[in-house]
Amino acid sequence: MLRITSGQTECGCTPQGGAPNLRPNHGKVRGCIARNISAWPISLFGREWFRSPRSVGAIAPSSAYLAHAITNGLSKTDGPVLELGPGTGAFTRALMERGVLPEQIAAIEASEGFAATLAGQLSRVTVIHGDAARISQLTPFGPSGAALIICGLPLLSMPPAKVLRILSGCMRSLRQDGELRLFTYGPRCPVSKVIRARLGLVARRIAFVPMNIPPASVFSLRQEVHGL
Numbered sequence: 001m002l003r004i005t006s007g008q009t010e011c012g013c014t015p016q017g018g019a020p021n022l023r024p025n026h027g028k029v030r031g032c033i034a035r036n037i038s039a040w041p042i043s044l045f046g047r048e049w050f051r052s053p054r055s056v057g058a059i060a061p062s063s064a065y066l067a068h069a070i071t072n073g074l075s076k077t078d079g080p081v082l083e084l085g086p087g088t089g090a091f092t093r094a095l096m097e098r099g100v101l102p103e104q105i106a107a108i109e110a111s112e113g114f115a116a117t118l119a120g121q122l123s124r125v126t127v128i129h130g131d132a133a134r135i136s137q138l139t140p141f142g143p144s145g146a147a148l149i150i151c152g153l154p155l156l157s158m159p160p161a162k163v164l165r166i167l168s169g170c171m172r173s174l175r176q177d178g179e180l181r182l183f184t185y186g187p188r189c190p191v192s193k194v195i196r197a198r199l200g201l202v203a204r205r206i207a208f209v210p211m212n213i214p215p216a217s218v219f220s221l222r223q224e225v226h227g228l
């Protein structure tokens with residue numbers, strides 16, 4: 001595992017590919033707009049996609065609308081948050097826009113390119129270069145656990161055994177009343193009924209986001225029966 005911390009955050013604004021700017025009175029409007037129209041997340045995403053399309057599992061970075069939906073209702077009291085597969089950091093930035101402190105966010109990313117870039121841009125977020133299947137060993141939040149896990153992983157392109165490993169790791173890394181949020185391009189929850197039953201998970205669709213490429217649904221999963 002490589003834990004990456006580096007660089008200085010360039011600005012506190014919503015960068016390109018992040019959530020919609022929820023603070024219209026933001027001071028650095030011109031700089032913010034300039035950064036928002038930059039093409040870097042697409043070129044970074046494209047490079048990583050060509051290197052490993054199956055692992056990236058999407059054809060474009062998540063839209064600001066999807067980032068907004070998956071972080072809906074969250075505020076500064078909702079940490080610590082563990083993010084799996086942050087990619088270009090669209091959800092990470094949306095969490096920060098909602099008020100979650102960067103020190104309360106840790107992100108596990110398998111791609112060295114994505115991990116190093118994110119660590120360079122969001123220096124106060126703990127970015128861990130590693131496999132989410134090892135979540136129990138990698139989470140920095142200790143036995144008290146995370147309040148929320150946001151999963152951006154391409155679960156549908158993973159073998160069921162790996163999905164089970166990741167999901168059981170998530171449940172071990174979450175507080176008892178914790179929540180797991182994930183998104184999918186398919187019509188159903190990407191965690192199979194078998195795995196949900198095995199882990200005592202109840203899934204609920206909380207949003208449909210047409211303004212994403214492709215359109216996506218957001219699901220919330222909670223463990224109804226603990227200790228499985």
Ligand SMILES: C[S@@+](CC[C@H](N)C(=O)[O-])C[C@H]1O[C@@H](n2cnc3c(N)ncnc32)[C@H](O)[C@@H]1O
Nearest residue numbers: 058061062085087088090109110111131132152
């Ligand atoms: C669909 S993309 C996430 C897109 C992200 N929301 C964005 O806007 O950039 C999936 C991400 O999961 C990462 N990933 C895939 N398998 C992983 C694994 N086993 N552990 C950690 N990250 C993984 C990929 O490298 C990629 O960054």
